[in-house]
Amino acid sequence: MSVLATPVPAREYDSCPVTRAVHRLGEKWTLLVIMLLGKRPHRYNELHRGIEGISQRILTRTVRLLEADGLVSRTVHPTVPPQVEYRLTPAGESLLVPLNALAGWAVEHY
Numbered sequence: 001m002s003v004l005a006t007p008v009p010a011r012e013y014d015s016c017p018v019t020r021a022v023h024r025l026g027e028k029w030t031l032l033v034i035m036l037l038g039k040r041p042h043r044y045n046e047l048h049r050g051i052e053g054i055s056q057r058i059l060t061r062t063v064r065l066l067e068a069d070g071l072v073s074r075t076v077h078p079t080v081p082p083q084v085e086y087r088l089t090p091a092g093e094s095l096l097v098p099l100n101a102l103a104g105w106a107v108e109h110y
Helices: 010-015 017-025 030-039 044-050 056-068 090-109
Strands: 072-077 083-088
Touching: 010 017, 017 030, 030 044, 030 056, 030 072, 030 083, 030 090, 044 056, 044 083, 056 072, 083 090
Parallel strands: none
Antiparallel strands: 072 083
16 A cells, blocks of 8 residues: 655645646646647647637636646747747656556546
8 A cells, every 4th residue: 555645734735736736737628738738749729629619718728827837838939920839848748657647547447
C-alpha cells in the first residue's frame, strides 16, 4: 500500500499546489486542450475545431489559464492576419505521463 502525503491544514488548502493543479485539471476542457497540444502545436482555430462543443470564449479562457500556469506557450506569428500557435511547455509535456497513467487507471477501473 502506498503512503499518502499528509493533508495540508485547512488554512493552506487554497494555496496548496496540489489543490491548484487538481482544480485546473478538473475544469471541463483543460484535459482536452492538453491532450491535443500533446500531439503537436495547434493554431487557435485548429484547437477550436478539434474540441467539439467548446465556445471561443471558453477556449480563450482555458488556454490563457494554462499559459499563466506555465503549461502552454503562445506564439504570435507576424502574418496578416496574425496567426497564433499554442504548444505545451516542457512542464506541460511532463504532465502527459501522469495523465496517460490516470487515463489507463480510469479505463481499467470504470
